[in-house]
Amino acid sequence: MADAAPPRGSWTFLTSHARVLLALAKDPEARLREVASTCVLTERSVQSIVADLEKEGYLTRVREGRRNHYRITPGAKFRHPAEADRDIAGLLALFTDDPSTATTRTPHGGELS
Template sequence: MSDEGPPGGSWTFLTSHARVLLALARDPEVRLREVAETCVLTERTVQAIVADLEQEGYLTRVRHGRRNRYHISPGAQFRHPAEAGRDIAGLLSLFADDPPAPRTPRRGPQRA
């Protein structure tokens, strides 16, 4: 697996750090290999991102036997000055659940 980037373009709205954080919020017991597949990153990149997030207080890692469980800190603040004073709880609530089903266009009344 490689850091290929998104299909059809060279940029996305969310960073790799945000994507990894959201994947861990969705499933706190997920294996990092699965996070890498979901986020289209290498496993090594995901490990480095998890280390960054843990070091900055966005998550904690607790060992359960041979597995890790990740606890997200929803009160942690965004780092960029443009989002200063906002915590990540809003981001988590917006994206942590499964994505909604795609909308189908509504048609108005059919005229004969």
């Protein structure tokens, strides 16, 4: 875990939901306590966010023994109308250094494999 400096000012570019999703994309077997520490959130907040993300189809929680494993749905779309035509794969690729999750778009908005 890297030491997190407090954000400058009163706002950040990424929401807590995005930070939790990205933390689980980087480490699908992370305990929510670890995610809370990484995201500088309370464990209770992370539990609520994971429930939101699961309910909306952004991730699936799979029980493996005594641990949870989180599977991200890279084809899920952003919720805001301004980005609703884009899926989250690009965000995941940007922050997880995993180009295999990115979707390439043509200049007219179509997708390439």
